[in-house]
Amino acid sequence: MASFRSHVAPLHVLPLVAAFFVSAVPQNGAGTAAPAAPLPTLTAEVTRTELEHHVRYLASDELRGRFTGTPEAVRAAQYLAAVLQASGVQPAGDDGTFLQRVPFERTRAKAVPELRVTTKSGAPLPAVFGADFDLPLGLDLTTTALRVVHVKRPADLPAEPDPKAALFVEGSVSERRRLLTRKNEPGANGWGLRVGEGRAKRGTPKPAGGDWSPPMAPRGPGDVWLTLNGELLEAMKAGEVVALELVTHVEREALPAYNVVGVLPGAGDGALGKETVVLSAHYDHLHARDEAGDADAGEPGAEGGPKDVVFNGADDDASGCAAVLELAGRLGASKRPQRTVVFLLATGEEIGLVGTWYYLDHPARPLETTVANLNFEMIGRPDEKVGGPGKLWLTGFELSNLGAAFAEAKLDIAIDPRPEQHFFERSDNIAFVRRGIVGQTFSTYNLHEDYHRVSDEADTLDYAHLEACTRSAVAAVELVVDGKVKPAWLPGKDPNAPRGERKPSAPK
Numbered sequence: 067m068a069s070f071r072s073h074v075a076p077l078h079v080l081p082l083v084a085a086f087f088v089s090a091v092p093q094n095g096a097g098t099a100a101p102a103a104p105l106p107t108l109t110a111e112v113t114r115t116e117l118e119h120h121v122r123y124l125a126s127d128e129l130r131g132r133f134t135g136t137p138e139a140v141r142a143a144q145y146l147a148a149v150l151q152a153s154g155v156q157p158a159g160d161d162g163t164f165l166q167r168v169p170f171e172r173t174r175a176k177a178v179p180e181l182r183v184t185t186k187s188g189a190p191l192p193a194v195f196g197a198d199f200d201l202p203l204g205l206d207l208t209t210t211a212l213r214v215v216h217v218k219r220p221a222d223l224p225a226e227p228d229p230k231a232a233l234f235v236e237g238s239v240s241e242r243r244r245l246l247t248r249k250n251e252p253g254a255n256g257w258g259l260r261v262g263e264g265r266a267k268r269g270t271p272k273p274a275g276g277d278w279s280p281p282m283a284p285r286g287p288g289d290v291w292l293t294l295n296g297e298l299l300e301a302m303k304a305g306e307v308v309a310l311e312l313v314t315h316v317e318r319e320a321l322p323a324y325n326v327v328g329v330l331p332g333a334g335d336g337a338l339g340k341e342t343v344v345l346s347a348h349y350d351h352l353h354a355r356d357e358a359g360d361a362d363a364g365e366p367g368a369e370g371g372p373k374d375v376v377f378n379g380a381d382d383d384a385s386g387c388a389a390v391l392e393l394a395g396r397l398g399a400s401k402r403p404q405r406t407v408v409f410l411l412a413t414g415e416e417i418g419l420v421g422t423w424y425y426l427d428h429p430a431r432p433l434e435t436t437v438a439n440l441n442f443e444m445i446g447r448p449d450e451k452v453g454g455p456g457k458l459w460l461t462g463f464e465l466s467n468l469g470a471a472f473a474e475a476k477l478d479i480a481i482d483p484r485p486e487q488h489f490f491e492r493s494d495n496i497a498f499v500r501r502g503i504v505g506q507t508f509s510t511y512n513l514h515e516d517y518h519r520v521s522d523e524a525d526t527l528d529y530a531h532l533e534a535c536t537r538s539a540v541a542a543v544e545l546v547v548d549g550k551v552k553p554a555w556l557p558g559k560d561p562n563a564p565r566g567e568r569k570p571s572a573p574k
């Protein structure tokens with residue numbers, strides 16, 4: 067595992083060459099060069115050949131599901147970057163490259179976590195990890211002895227958090243969430259430790275030097291809870307515990323994770339040219355199963371062959387990436403769009419929109435002038451609910467003025483036919499929405515049974531459908547990037563407005 071860190075770390079500073087082969091870096095652990103991934107012959111048109119080539123490479127077993135933090139995901143990123151470059155898009159990642167490094171790591175317990183308890187009487191009170199207390203995987207925290215602040219009802223919650231104190235909230239998980247995770251609740255964050263009631267799930271303490279956790283975004287004390295159980299919990303409730311000191315004994319390993327970001331500057335005059343539309347899709351998918359530690363869990367291969375353990379993610383979301391790449395080819399070759407266009411192939415979507423949240427904190431163009439995010443998610447298979455092959459639907463169709471603009475332009479783009487699935491909130495667009503930007507997702511996901519399974523393979527996609535959808539998307543995107551419509555939520559439909567305020571108001 068160490069070699070994996072050493073050979074991938076410098077990648078974000080390597081300039082990508084304008085070649086038609088992806089760089090053969092990184093090398094695999096055996097020291098042999100990874101096979102280069104040839105790009106297709108790229109044209110300014112949307113073609114089935116190009117789309118299929120993109121999907122088949124990204125969803126190949128060789129890329130092992132493109133899980134965030136893996137060398138295969140880095141290779142996928144290099145491919146995407148090479149296509150953007152060949153399409154005439156300018157790099158907008160770190161240090162003049164298309165790659166934007168996203169902080170990402172995994173953790174390992176070097177020893178069993180320790181909780182030192184100070185009681186009022188001075189009598190010792192044992193605290194055994196996995197029996198008396200538990201904490202979230204991946205928490206890396208060493209505290210001093212923190213005095214306990216005991217909250218039994220909302221009125222007990224101090225207005226200001228104290229980083230030198232451990233906040234103990236009595237009650238169920240939902241009660242403490244209600245108390246503390248409401249936005250802008252005073253005193254919700256900033257404590258040295260947050261402590262609640264909870265079953266110890268692990269049963270037995272983990273041995274020292276446990277395995278690496280699955281990679282995850284860093285966790286701090288502000289977003290986790292230490293949970294107590296049994297005698298220790300009773301002592302806390304009775305006010306017997308006056309201080310807690312936690313040492314998690316965790317080590318961290320940084321993993322390579324990148325967004326791929328490119329830009330086409332807008333040709334429009336003044337403000338219009340600075341207004342930015344972000345076209346996005348996520349290129350990460352899920353672990354290959356043996357990496358997740360359950361090699362036997364793969365699905366049986368054909369005729370007794372080896373089990374399929376790779377989550378290929380052909381529809382989810384190699385299909386969306388292919389569409390964004392073809393949009394780059396089309397927009398890059400045409401006269402400059404009036405608005406600036408950012409192409410964002412994001413990592414970390416499957417583990418909590420990690421890449422997109424990072425982009426929003428480090429955008430290629432200011433968020434103040436970012437007027438829309440159009441996201442592509444699972445467009446490789448026709449959805450009969452909206453008319454089958456070639457028909458796209460758009461999440462949040464009825465919330466913004468874009469749905470109506472597309473309808474007026476006679477584009478074949480339908481209302482999301484399954485609002486009960488909450489697709490509007492289930493992809494990268496929602497992160498843009500939460501930052502006040504109109505964000506919507508094009509999809510044709512038909513609830514097929516290969517979703518998040520090893521059977522989401524390139525062979526199962528309908529490439530004529532993907533081509534037709536991408537052509538529709540070109541027309542929709544051109545309408546927006548050429549400034550013919552200014553994206554906005556419809557009056558009273560802003561998804562960020564508190565419920566009571568979502569009512570009709572005068573149009574702006």
Ligand SMILES: [Zn+2]
Pocket residue numbers: 348382383415443444493
């Ligand atoms: Zn997805």
